[in-house]
Amino acid sequence: MYDIIIVGAGTAGLSAAIYGVRAGKSVLVLEAASYGGQIVNTPDIENYPGIAHISGFDFATGLYNQAKDLGAEIRFEKVIGIEAEGAGKRVETGSGSYEARAVILATGAKNRPLGLPNEQELVGRGVSYCATCDGMFFRNRTVAVNGGGNTALEDAQFLANYCEKVYLIHRRDAFRADVKEVERLRVKDNVEFVLDSVITALESDASGLRAIRVKNQKSGGERELRVDGLFVAIGQSPDNAAFARLVKLDPKGYIEAGESCRTEAAGIFTAGDCRTKSVRQLATAAADGAVAALAAVNYIDAG
Structure with a gap:
């Protein structure tokens, strides 16, 4: 039984992991593909406060290593479903299942491409x-x-x-x-x-x-x-279909949650580009991760 399971190892998910372990909680991060999310493909980041220039790959790698060094466990498994079990949650992947007191959904969103050959x-x-x-x-x-x-x-x-x-x-x-x-x-x-x-x-x-x-x-x-x-700029597509029975999605498939990063489901939080929000930037993803993690910590401690 983990305290917090985070679905997604992008900026929001890894930021949540950092805040979760620093609050003394056991944290498991589950990622379907590779860590970093969309920012990995950005050659030069100039708009993250305090860092004048850094590549997306280096930024993501720094977050990944920081989360691991602090004690977060990171596994590369695709989450296929989440079920409520009493006061906890069971998270199913293609390789097995894990239990947690709280879950943070940080699955991100993908930009819709034009679909041209050399795009x-x-x-x-x-x-x-x-x-x-x-x-x-x-x-x-x-x-x-x-x-x-x-x-x-x-x-x-x-x-x-x-x-x-x-x-x-x-x-x-x-x-x-x-x-x-x-x-x-x-x-x-x-x-x-x-x-x-x-x-x-x-x-x-x-x-x-x-x-x-x-x-x-x-x-x-x-x-x-x-x-x-x-x-x-022809839109983004979130990947939240697997959680539709657990949390409320808007018509475009984003998880409905405000700046508190709390969903309507007890013990389920969300962070980053996968939630309903007006600004989707690197800084707001990191902020969401911190907010969601601390909200999950408070939920567990109040338990």
Whole structure:
């Protein structure tokens, strides 16, 4: 019987592990793939307080080693279900089962890719899924944003403050985003709307992305846009289906929880990108991990 089982070894999960063991609790972290989550693929982090520059891999490795050195146990097993057992929880994986007094779900979320052939090879070399994280690398250069929701328009607004030119590409003739966001962008001289259009190809050379090909779905016409960066903002997908009977999910599949990181289920907490929240950044994931761990500790101690 562990005090806390954490599902997911990303920034939120490993931060929760650090706070859990420092509070004197036994902690098991279960991860389906590799530690670090999405940040592992980021070549240079510049927006984490107190660290001017660090690669995503080095950041994640530091968290992983810190959690292990403090005494957290980390196993690479995929969680397939969680059942309530009296005052505790039984966590099932493909390899066995574990029991805990409290569980923290920190499964993260994956950015939806465009699905183009060389997209993954260009991540960190011109293709990004986070304008706030990587936008400053493209100061005074030309970029494109793909998407039609609030995130895409907010990304374009952010980039327009630093970039020479921003193309905003959307597959329909109208945006899903709030009207005020659209109007704020419409008056900017360095923003061009490319509507009814989809990206059909990414063109690159040895240095990375150099252009994208865009097709108008109504006219069938194609054009090449010379860009240094492409920011894909067509949504994220959480992986919380296995917990749907235990916690409440919103229509998009995110675990419903506020800044307390408490779910409606007793003894179940959540942290990071897998929960309902408006800001999904490295710093907020770490903060969630701390909040969820301390809430779990208080729940156990009050037990």
